[in-house]
Amino acid sequence: MDILPIQLKNLAAKLPADERVALLQGDSSSLACPDASYDQVLLFFLLHEQPEAVRRATLAEALRVTRPGGKIVIVDYHRPRPWHPLRLLMTGVFRKLEPYAMDLWQNEIEAFMPEAVRPAAIEKLTYYGGLYQKLVLTR
Ligand SMILES: C[S@@+](CC[C@H](N)C(=O)[O-])C[C@H]1O[C@@H](n2cnc3c(N)ncnc32)[C@H](O)[C@@H]1O
Structure with missing residues (x-):
């Protein structure tokens, strides 16, 4: 899912055909999906693009649509x-x-997850001197 059609068009050109994959245009902070409708959700370099209110809503939606016991994987800065060595450069960027x-x-x-819906477990790993992180949440 992406909010911008151009991003989905670029992705479609790169993806091999696979009937298990659907590309959807939509807003991560307001998903048109029922509760607990996915086994896994991946948020890949999305949260850093969003203002705090949208980021909070995106995380709430990810938790809402993931089934109990399912995983939410987040990769971001x-x-x-x-x-x-890239700290100063990244600050400028x-x-x-x-x-x-x-x-x-x-x-x-x-800190941006809803108080009322906490994950059952959170595993955190960082990479490249801490520049990137991966969280695996268990719903
Ligand atoms: C850094 S890009 C990552 C794109 C893609 N996930 C990738 O790995 O190449 C962040 C993407 O988030 C999308 N985005 C930003 N806000 C969004 C929202 N509220 N809902 C869905 N997508 C959003 C942007 O359009 C952009 O394509």
């Missing part, structure tokens, strides 16, 4: 180690191009 990305340097993603 993370605060790099102080010595990281975020200032110019990614105004919401710093939120993920300053907060754990868990």
